[in-house]
Amino acid sequence: MVAPYTKKRFGNNNKFKKKTENTSGEEQVIRVRTPRDKEVLGTVTQRLGGSRMNVACFDGKTRIVRIPGRLKKSLWVREGDTVLVEPWEFGGDAKGDIVWKYNPTQVQWLRQRGLIKKTAELEEF
Numbered sequence: 001m002v003a004p005y006t007k008k009r010f011g012n013n014n015k016f017k018k019k020t021e022n023t024s025g026e027e028q029v030i031r032v033r034t035p036r037d038k039e040v041l042g043t044v045t046q047r048l049g050g051s052r053m054n055v056a057c058f059d060g061k062t063r064i065v066r067i068p069g070r071l072k073k074s075l076w077v078r079e080g081d082t083v084l085v086e087p088w089e090f091g092g093d094a095k096g097d098i099v100w101k102y103n104p105t106q107v108q109w110l111r112q113r114g115l116i117k118k119t120a121e122l123e124e125f
Contacts, residue, residue, distance in 0.1 A: 032106045034115065035084060038092075039099060041116060044081045053077065055085055055096075058117060063087065065096045075101055082107045082116065 035041055042057035042065075051067040065085050067075055077083060077098065084100035087093070102110065110116045 030105060030109055032102070032109050033084065033100050034110075039084055039086050040096075041110070042083055042085050044077055044079050044083060047077075047079060055083060055098075057085055061093055063094060063096045065098050067098050071098070077101055082110070 040057045040059050042055040042063070044053050045056050045062070046054040048054065048064070051072055052064060053066075055063050055065045057063055063085060065083075067077065075098070082102045083098050084102070085096045086099045087096040107116065
């Protein structure tokens, strides 16, 4: 006899995974957000806790940035990720907000366009 509140699971759970492969052989268009106005690209160097982290920005400054509340649930940032930082108007050299996180394909596109310096040059600061 089966307990009344147990559920049996049928089928496989892979039906919800989307296929991202391009089978037609065409090149996909990659849309990448580039820095506007005061925004700066940077690499996360250390997570500090409380949605704050150290970011080595490509303008030569190290900032303590935070993930704003509107992005906190949807944006997972780890060390080594490339992010787009918007410096604060007050104390902009030391603090800022993360606006965007780039995936590896977008980082490769930014390197090809010359917007991201090589990591060997980043180790200077």
